Amino acid sequence: MxxxxxxxxxxxxxxxxxxxxxxxxxxxxxxxxxxxxxxxxxxxxxxxxxxxxxxxxxxxxxxxxxxxxxxxxxxxxxxxxxxxxxxxxxxxxxxxxxxxxxxxxxxxxxxxxxxxxxEKEINQVLLEEKNALTLSNKNQIAQQFTPKIEALNRNIDSLQSQINRKEADVNALYNVYINEAEGTAGTKRLGKGPVYKEKRDKHDAALADLQQLKTENKAKIETIEAQIAQAEIDYANQVTTSQPIIDNFDGLMARVNALNKxxxxxxxxxxxxxxxxxxxxxxxxxxxxxGAYDFKLEDQEMALKTNVLKNKNERNLIIETETALNNRIYNDIKSEDELYKYKRQKAQELMRLQADAFYKKQKHIL
Structure with a gap:
């Protein structure tokens, strides 16, 4: 079986x-x-x-x-x-x-x-490629957010610099009125006179401005820090969203390319x-x-081929014979007067019928 x-x-x-x-x-x-x-x-x-x-x-x-x-x-x-x-x-x-x-x-x-x-070697190659793709993907996504985050950080630095400069001014005014009170600078009179009071008022006004600036800039810095935090969240979300695509980078074409490496x-x-x-x-x-099978198969095919050729030749001979007989018959009858008269009579009858039909059609139209 x-x-x-x-x-x-x-x-x-x-x-x-x-x-x-x-x-x-x-x-x-x-x-x-x-x-x-x-x-x-x-x-x-x-x-x-x-x-x-x-x-x-x-x-x-x-x-x-x-x-x-x-x-x-x-x-x-x-x-x-x-x-x-x-x-x-x-x-x-x-x-x-x-x-x-x-x-x-x-x-x-x-x-x-x-x-x-x-498979194990291919998996190792794919792992290395996935790691490289992960790093490249993070760098590409970071390029979208880094300029924005750096600009926001510069804004924070600028606001903080304003506070630092204002603090420096306030500290300088503080030193001025203290030195005036101690008599080491200014009028060099010991005690809290009118000049001291003037310088003290100027310092207090600057200190109030500093407190207000700190409050305003702190609110601005908190807003900017929130924007930075949101940008970092968006960056992390994009990395997380695109990572499954890299993790699934192990299809047929990827494995074939890894095999070629x-x-x-x-x-x-x-x-x-x-x-x-x-x-x-x-x-x-x-x-x-x-072997015997090849000889028998060839003999069978040759027998069939011979029979087909024989039948084809016989059909060709039949066609040639029929053609010759038909040519001879028509050559013999084309000169007979009786056949000519009969066909002439039928042609006349046909032309009469055509003329009568045309006459009836024209009469019906009129």
Missing amino acids: LKQFFIICSGADTDILEQCSKGEQNKYAGIGATVFFTAVMATIAASYALFTVFDSLYSAILFGLIWGLLIFNLDRYIVSTIKKNGNFTDELIQAAPRIILALIIAIVISKPLELKIF LPWLPSFFIFLLFLAIETSPIFAKLLSPR
């Missing part, structure tokens, strides 16, 4: 193969088994590749089965259409397009399995393995000697 299934997978004519030896049947069963297991590997590879895309097990399995059936059909067609004619060069030329197709299929099959085999030799050997698997049925058939 299993042998019969693999023979069907090989694309061989089972009716002809039943007439061949067991060895010939086993050869095509082996070719069919290679075709079948290649399709199984294609199903597994495609399912994994699609799972990385859709993140759905059932969808990946469904499309993987469809892809496996497609590869199975292509391989079966490739093997079944290679005809053994005893000339290896002609057979190789005949198989060249199929080998190219097998090369493409091997690339498609091997790549998803390479992604799975080197790894050493190429291991991937190349895996590709060679699948190329050998994919092309093995073709080369097995090319390198195997012509």
